[in-house]
Amino acid sequence: MSDSTVYRASTTAPVNIAVIKYWGKRDTALNLPTNSSLSVTLSQKSLKTHTTASCSSSYSGPDSLLLNGEPEDIQSSKRTQACLQLLRRFRKDVEAKDSSLPKLTDMPLKLVSINNFPTAAGLASSAAGFAALVRAIANLYELPHSPTQLSLIARQGSGSACRSLMGGYVAWRAGSSKDGQDSIAEEIAPVSHWPEMRALILVVSADKKGVASTAGMQTTVETSTLFKARAEEIVPKRMALMEEAIQAKDFPKFAETTMKDSNSFHACCLDSWPPIHYLNDVSRAAMNAVETINRRAGELVAAYTFDAGPNAVIYYEEKNEKLVAGVFRYVLQAVTGWDGEYGSNIPLNDRGGLEAKTVMTLKSGVSRIICTGVGGGPEQTDEHLVDERGQAVKV
């Protein structure tokens, strides 16, 4: 093994969309949340970050990250530095126990990462990004740590990233300790438990970027008079309800809890000072469409949820594909994205009883569709984004 050996490990990591929302930090440095949250991991067939971690004593200069072909300034990113430091500390323990292992901790890291998200989808990529980064380096370092142990590290990169280290249905326990050692993610049910969950994402063209979530959540924590009830009373009850719903595969209960929690989160945003708006008239048209579809079905067959932006994520079960996604496909036929494993087979339905105004607002405001479903956690891959000589591969 020469000095110029290039060590490599690659992984893909998924996006997750919360059904009980993370909003508010009790510790901004450690990314400790004011309340627990719960998400569905989405299939990497539709959305993923692909990351290669490599290191070599032949590398010059400091650690680097090439993201979508552009160099990122990770030296001044406290969050990235925290992740790298903790991963090196774990590797150091491993090396200390076995002196035959190469001293990877001393070598500069070269990280190369690509998102396969549709351009301008306005989807938060930080969760998948930090999950891929942590998972790739953990693979490179051959760390024996479990995804839950690694979630402590990913959390410090981006809160919701801790939930992207696992597949299926994932809870992030807020924890109560000051150092955050109990603020971890855990898979509460694997994909195989309830694989029929589907998600339709309506990408809404926002006129401008809203308030960034880190700043927004602190405004809410500091100023919303309603937030305390949400964090302390409402969310703990909803976490329990949601876990019951998932264990029992009770979609109506899942749907009601999902929609109520999204509304509660956006209500706290509106109650912040100055108020924060993420939902717009297109978002509200999507809510209205889901309500109409549910009313026509006579039960809850669809659930909307909105993160810190106007995009609607609509969950439904595969058996109700035509009832739910089929209506959106009819209304939004002209929009890009009805393809891939999840999209191409969605049958056309009729207008689903949607009001003319709702149809018009959706048509004019939805810029693309992403069809996906529940999926697994990060996957190791031999497709490296750094070649054997340590050069970033052109993709």
Added chain:
Amino acid sequence: MSDSTVYRASTTAPVNIAVIKYWGKRDTALNLPTNSSLSVTLSQKSLKTHTTASCSSSYSGPDSLLLNGEPEDIQSSKRTQACLQLLRRFRKDVEAKDSSLPKLTDMPLKLVSINNFPTAAGLASSAAGFAALVRAIANLYELPHSPTQLSLIARQGSGSACRSLMGGYVAWRAGSSKDGQDSIAEEIAPVSHWPEMRALILVVSADKKGVASTAGMQTTVETSTLFKARAEEIVPKRMALMEEAIQAKDFPKFAETTMKDSNSFHACCLDSWPPIHYLNDVSRAAMNAVETINRRAGELVAAYTFDAGPNAVIYYEEKNEKLVAGVFRYVLQAVTGWDGEYGSNIPLNDRGGLEAKTVMTLKSGVSRIICTGVGGGPEQTDEHLVDERGQAVKV
């Protein structure tokens, strides 16, 4: 005095716009609120209801109400019946004490009422309407009761009507007694205390009527998990802040409390199940414009508030007319309503630093302007809408 004498009394009554919102009833029959509220009475030069109450033993048939030229079915309106019954009971006491008085209680009432509101303004007229009805009949019956005593009656017609029996700045105390005897309105400061308060109403064309407020507030009371904190903790604190602000004529404090309370109310609507939306993208553009105007001024010189609909009411002090209303006049020059005592002298300002998107949304969504200011309570008038022979006057 012959049997055919037609007794008449007429009044005008104002609209009021709450700065601490009434939302939620603890008793739906008696219109008892879950929390206190506080409003500014608006000038009758801009908006008023004009009502004549008349009675005569020559009238045949039951009590009747002609509203804007159309007969109203008051026999099946429990709320109107409650008001008439209570007013007759008060008159009966008066007649019992002085047998020389005509027995007006036995005579059918003929009520004629006209709103001078701009057509399709989408402004809630029930507050001014019930205040005028109660005040006109109280005048007809020569009741010795104070406006606060009469507020008990008007409240049973329409909750917020109790605040339109007084001018200036009016608090409606929620009270705690089961029979509602302590749920009354009182003037906390007359117009003369702070006459410089102005209000600019942006009438927003709604595509359809939203959830009616009576139904909406019950949905919130029954389902919003955040509402309890609002009703029990937040509003009592804000009532105290608002009364201090008004006593001290502290506009920035008045403005901040007004905006926060409007946002809190709409947050509870969004947190209801199913969620209730009154604000739309035009409402949010108005909020954004007010925020920009305040930022440019370096202090709070304008305050938005929204009732159960998308219309924005923007309060400001006369001295800041150009800073606030002048910007809206510049942006909305093409819109009707820059006239009358309050509107015609508003000087044109520039665009006020408003974003292009905000300007565009306001221009396309505001259908008319109403310029007004704080005003006095109901005014007795000799302009009767019923002639001496008991016929409704054509207007």
